[in-house]
Amino acid sequence: MSYDRYVAVCRPLHYTVGMHSHLCLQLVAVAWCCGFLNSFVMCPQTMHLSRCGRREVDHFLCEMPALIAMSCEDTMLVEALAFVLGVALLLVPLSLILISYGMITVAVLRIKSAAGRKKAFNTCSSHLTVVILFYGTIIYMYLQPANTSQDQGKFLTLFYCLxxxxxxxxxxxxxxxxVKWAMRKVLGKDRSLLDAGRH
Known part of the structure; x- marks a missing residue:
């Protein structure tokens, strides 16, 4: 989506050429393949760790850091692998997103009209908000030290999953x-109902 926004703002006349359906399918395929590759590498590594006695996962779901923490053997290699994959699958895409938004910001600041700048920033604001919410929590979850509290991990998992x-x-x-008009209408009615209730 950040590349889509980049093409829409920085190269609007080339949008249909730059964002063709074949490229979109390739981008989706790369994203899915990276996710599956991560699972195929990390799941066996995590599940082969020995567990001492009967232990329950103190978590909402079988999150990889929670399973690694349950092991009674040295997990440094598995944690290092998880960290390397986390950097590759989280920080590299985030860096590309931030680079594209940096280029968008430079292009927007060159726009002379305030209305044009506002329209360009509005085009990007929703995606950037979602990126910050998602990547902020998931990077902290997967790139945090192993001794971070379990309750904090539960909260972060709940946040980025739900x-x-x-x-x-x-x-x-x-x-x-x-939608904005409908929200204003609903909120306007609610305000009038509250004012009527007070009198």
Whole structure:
């Protein structure tokens, strides 16, 4: 999506050439393949760690850091592998996203009209909000030291698994003029009801 925004803002006349369906399918395929590759590498490594006695996962789901923490053997190699994959699969895409938004910012600042700048920033604001919410929590979750508290890990997992996906539709639809008008109408009615209740 950041590349889509980059082409839309920085090269608008080339948008249909730059964002063709074949490229979109390739980008989706790369994202899915990276996710599957990570699972195929980390799941066997994590599941082969020995567990001492009967232990329960003190978590909402079988999150990899929680399973690694349950092991009674030295997990330094597995943690190092998880860290390297975390850098490759989290920080590299985030860096590319931030580079594209940096180029967008430079292009937007060159726009002379305030209305043009506002329109360009509005095009990018919803995606950038979702990126910050998702990457902020998941990077902290997977690149944190092993001795971080379990409750903190639970909260972060809950946040990036439930809260961020739940907020996505609201973040993206609030840019829509019809949705904004409906929200103002509903909030306006609620205010009038509250004022009527007070009198």
């Amino acid at each position: 809260v961020t996906p739940t907020l996505n539709p609201f973040i993206y639809t609030l840019r829509n003029k019809d």
